[in-house]
Amino acid sequence: MSTVHVVVPDSVADPARPSGGNTYDRRVCAGLRDLGWDVRLHLLPGDWPHPDAGYLDGLAGTLASLPQGSVVLVDGLVASAHPEVLLPAAGRLRIVVLVHLPLGHPLAAEAAGGPAGALPSGTADGERAVLTAAAAVLTTSGWTADWLRASYDLAPHGIRVARPGADRARPATGSADGSALLTVAAVVPAKGHAELLEALTSLPDRPWRLVCAGPLDRAPGHVARLRARCRDAGITDRVTFTGTLGGEALDRAYAASDLVVVPSRIETYGLVVTEALARALPVVAAAVGGLEEAMGAAPGADQPGRLVDPGAALAGALRSWLDDPTVRERWRSAARERSTTSEPWSATARRVSDLLAEVAQVNRSRTAYVGVGAGPDPDGGRPDPAPRPERRAP
Structure with missing residues (x-):
């Protein structure tokens, strides 16, 4: 059984704080377990992406406690604004950053409920550094992947997309006037x-x-x-x-x-x-x-x-x-x-599983490298992505 450490804000488990990102994180963790992964969930308190210093120390401590070479899926709200914590950890862990909303986007603060432009200056630069150093970047849409590539000049093969699922539900009947x-x-x-x-x-x-x-x-x-x-x-x-x-x-x-x-x-x-x-x-x-x-x-x-x-x-x-x-x-x-064309959440989890399996495989075969298409190799270039594994539960 393969292990993945999942690092997310503790709001993911709070029913009073619903969001598409929280739903995605919960459903993917459940789907990975169904596929045979040992999912170690780390819930971080704090007002992410910019918590008080003590909560940021908690993130650093959590990452430091993980065994070297661990595969770690980190929610972008936790990872993207903190290169001072993530960059050192990327040298010893296989970090995959899950980007729901790029923090460098002009409307990111407003989308989170704050005033426009409320994120600290340098947020985009920090996010670029984190995503460049990550073993891989996972996004929930092709639009987000394209935005990250264009805005941060990320290597195309270092970004993967796993769109949210939508399990079929009872059809709504509707009314005659559509009101x-x-x-x-x-x-x-x-x-x-x-x-x-x-x-x-x-x-x-x-x-x-x-x-x-x-x-x-x-x-x-x-x-x-x-x-x-x-x-x-x-x-x-x-x-x-x-x-x-x-x-x-x-x-x-x-x-x-x-x-x-x-x-x-x-x-x-x-x-x-x-x-x-x-x-x-x-x-x-x-x-x-x-x-x-x-x-x-x-x-x-x-x-x-x-x-x-x-x-x-x-x-x-x-x-x-x-x-x-x-x-x-x-x-x-x-x-x-x-x-009739909606893909279930199990398909989303399968795509995430495939990416994590690749990251784990690169870790086993190229322990000297820091990142799948994201960090330097001994020749000064970027390592090629690992071959796509067979579709099976890890």
Whole structure:
């Protein structure tokens, strides 16, 4: 049995802190265990990516405690901002950094709930150094991989993609008028709730209602402004902020919906999109980041909803949905078809397993090197990636 040490923020186990990244980390760990890996989970307290000094010492101590040559999968929220800890560890451990959201992206701080530009200066330089020194970099979308290559000049063969899975679920039946709208995201500026409310206030005579499911404690001032906007527009009775939903409560929210709306200004993939499509729910989403990748198309090439430019175009897409029964049926039909093409989480875990197995193999065969395509070899170049192993449980 092969061992992988997984280093993640302790919020991954907190049901009150839902996120696509936390879901991904949990599902991948479970899938790796199913594939025969001995998964050693290390939960780190602290406000990552920039915890207090004592919590950063905890990260250093955790890495120092691992045996030399260990394969270590580290969440990017923990790894990317701390080259002073990760670079020394990369010399003795086989570190794979899992990048959900590049911290060097201009909207990274806002996406996490803070003000724009709130991350310390030098964050991008530190992230570049960490990812360059890593044995491999794992991303959750092709968009993220492309952004990292272009922004940090990383070796293409040092980055792998393992997109989130979407296990099939009971299809949502929908209503005749399509009036039940759902958005699932932490209520922070980058998720586009303000733009969505602005679009809906321009459609006062349509029979819509909106459920906003997601944590309300990440940006309280922003939440207060959204509530005030609803009062001023006279739509308070049509907009519900549920707070955090999970498990059966979230399933019920999807089941009661006709259309899922994802108006984010940045998404590296868009797990909400694939969760909606797994339930045959159409989606209207902003054409940013990895959302187009998540949306995909039905086998007949129809899109299961619409991708729009953030802002004013959102109102037009919602108007088309609410006004035209033909549009609703076409999007619903495409969503039903698209649901048949969703890959399960087990496929995601298999891709991660394949990468970890390669990293472990390189460690056994090239112990003098530091990294799969990421560190110097004795000749001053970069080692070639290891041959892809057979697809079997390690």
